[in-house]
Amino acid sequence: MKIVNYIKECYDELVHKVTWPSAQDLQSSVLVVSIASLIIALIVFLMDVIFNAGMGLLFPTI
Numbered sequence: 001m002k003i004v005n006y007i008k009e010c011y012d013e014l015v016h017k018v019t020w021p022s023a024q025d026l027q028s029s030v031l032v033v034s035i036a037s038l039i040i041a042l043i044v045f046l047m048d049v050i051f052n053a054g055m056g057l058l059f060p061t062i
Helices: 002-017 021-060
Strands: none
Touching: none
16 A cells, blocks of 8 residues: 555645746757767867877877
């Protein structure tokens, strides 16, 4: 009986107490996360290129 009561309370909270974002809020959040992910990926890529060039200078291949 405790499990059934728990599920009912979870459903009630999700339906009546949780404030869900609007579609426009979700779209703006997706845009912000996408741009931030691209910027971070670019930074990591540049760090990799610089590190690779530095290692090439320190340890040249034969």
